[in-house]
Amino acid sequence: MGVDVPRTVRTALADRPVRGRVCLEAGAGVGNATAGLLDAGASRVYAVTNDPEHAAAVRERLGRTHPDRLVVVEADLRATPLATDSVDVVTAHGLCNVLDPPALDRVAAELSRVARPDAHLVVDDYAPPPEEAAVSRLFALENAAARLVDGRPLLTFYPADLLAGVFAGHGWAFERRETLLDPVPWTEAHLKAHANEVRDRAAALPSALGDPLEAMADDLVDDIGSERAGEMYSLAFRRTDE
């Protein structure tokens, strides 16, 4: 207790053996899944992110209470600095939607490499939101801005079947699918965070291009306020010896 573990994370981990196991949280973000793994009794959690601010946030949130079990690693998951066959449980909670297909494939390959034979994998993500959902317009704008600045989209929402197929291709046998959230609550705080992603990119563009993008993002957030749309699912796999 002490740390707040979201129900989504608790539910996704409930039927996986975490206690006493070495875990890898791929894409640590703000540390929600990391908190869940620690709370569930992991002997060690490697929380990997390529974002220094996220790494600092996770250390700040969880490092003090779990100095002996948490290792925050700042690295690219496409070349994960962990030994082959070293991890019992891998989680990717809300990671895949920030990976474009080529990155997803490389990350999946790496996760297989570092996992022990017989390891468990939990992949939680969002189904593509319905086209008529207002948040879809904000996500589309975000992707347009990201394509202009980064040369690739920021968000890719993979249907559960598709993700299951990608991981199966890297030696993971599918075990179960569960619905974590339905509908997904996109709160004002979420939408503002997404608008900030647009703003960050707009700042890198000439103002004739950046300003209207930023204005569109702000208008959308004002317009939408908050919305419930789509589904968040959880997939669980077991490593098979190929």
Next chain:
Amino acid sequence: METRPLGDTGQESAVMTFGAIALNWLEQEGANQMVELVLDHGVNHFDVAPTYGDAELKLGPKLRQHRDDIFLGCKTQERDYEGAKRKLERSLDRLGVDSIDLHQFHGLEYEEELDTITGDGGALEVYREAKAEGKIDHIGLTSHGDPDLILDAIDRIDDLETVMFPYNPVVAGKDDAEHDYEAVLERCEAEGIGTLGIKAFAKGPWPSTDELPEADRPYANWYEPVDSPDEIRERFDFAASRGLDTVVNPGDPKLVAMVLDAASRYEGMDEARQRALIEELRHEDSPVPEQLHH
């Protein structure tokens, strides 16, 4: 309206319990109509207290008319023998009935109160005597307090048959021991203790009195309630689907009809949707300022 066993009391209560505090803000004629309305919807469990203004007196006439159709819950805040006895007699008198079906220790907050209640010359003696005399049928407890205190009470009062406590998606989303009413639900389930949910419709505290003077609040509740039919229905479905036997309406009479409608149409809520509600409100005061994901 769906009914459920109230723990092992033998009572089958409708999923909505009528919180008769609502009568306090109505004239007698309106109070009579309100009682008829809730009975028409199939509500068969009423809850009242001597501290709810005139509610006992206003409930009296219709309660007497329909006495056999109503499972009556009452309470006292008195912790010692003399006080509890006086208040019980007063409630029977004001309600105009011979017996109360469920008498509850009201608003337990501190461990010391539990000591007084269960000690020599404590209120529990009154409850037990009254039970032997047929003046009350079952003994219960209500508390907004620490879930641990409720668990203690269950340990220390072995004839306790029901508990009433706050439960809503905000409370359910908090992980600390202070909000762990789920432990209470589990314990009650295991021991056959009936559970009644309050504050299911709480949205949050009222704005400060500087911003909104008490006299300008649109509802009589001491918290700000949700007040649209959809939100009421969602909150009702959430509370009723998470293990509570029955859910008490918010105190303001203006909200009662909406809750009746929600309770009449109750069909459960699936777990992914329960989690969605918890998740949505968890962000209200998330420790993480900026959040892309759930």
